[in-house]
Amino acid sequence: MKRLRNHLVGVDQGDVVLFSDFEHDGDMWTGDGPRVTRAHVQFSEAFRAFPSVRVSISMWDMSNAANARADVQAEDVTLEGFAIVFRTWGDTKVARVRVSWQAIGEVPHGDEWELY
Template sequence: MFSDYENNGKMWSGKGTRQRKKTIVFSERFDDPPAVHVAMSLLDLDKGTNVRADAQAKNISTTGFDLIFRTWDDTRVARVRLSWIAMGALVDEESWDLY
């Protein structure tokens, strides 16, 4: 999702509430907004501060969602990689509503 260690970015050098957002667009449209599961697959932090991390899926729609990573206080985050999976029914071009 980001790597702030090399360029002394806000997640590494900043303090207080900090957030990164990446908009994800699904390769196929879902019939209804799917359930989205988010997990951290890489979390690289400074050993001198507490771990404060929050990963979420927000604004979930049939076409995509916002992937959010957030930290706060004095936590120094060098790198983060987030994984996600969306589960739901895809639109079937053969289906049609009768009523």
């Protein structure tokens, strides 16, 4: 469990359209085997400590001609942002994906300052 040091809890959230590969015959739509795409997300302001980040697929459009295979994760979390990573494999055909995200963590207080 992550414990926060004080009452200054920040919550940032959003939605990201990762790709729309059916529009231009992209690799997620026409490819086979392991495929991955990444999108960087910048928080609206920096956290004081590394936040907990949750991602989930909020929209997917997949072909019904193959199995639906998808893995979505938050990686490379920093104080300023993170990467959404979407993976698929096999013969899965993914037309488009949108991912929702939420980051929760301690934020700096406006009265804090450092001497050195």
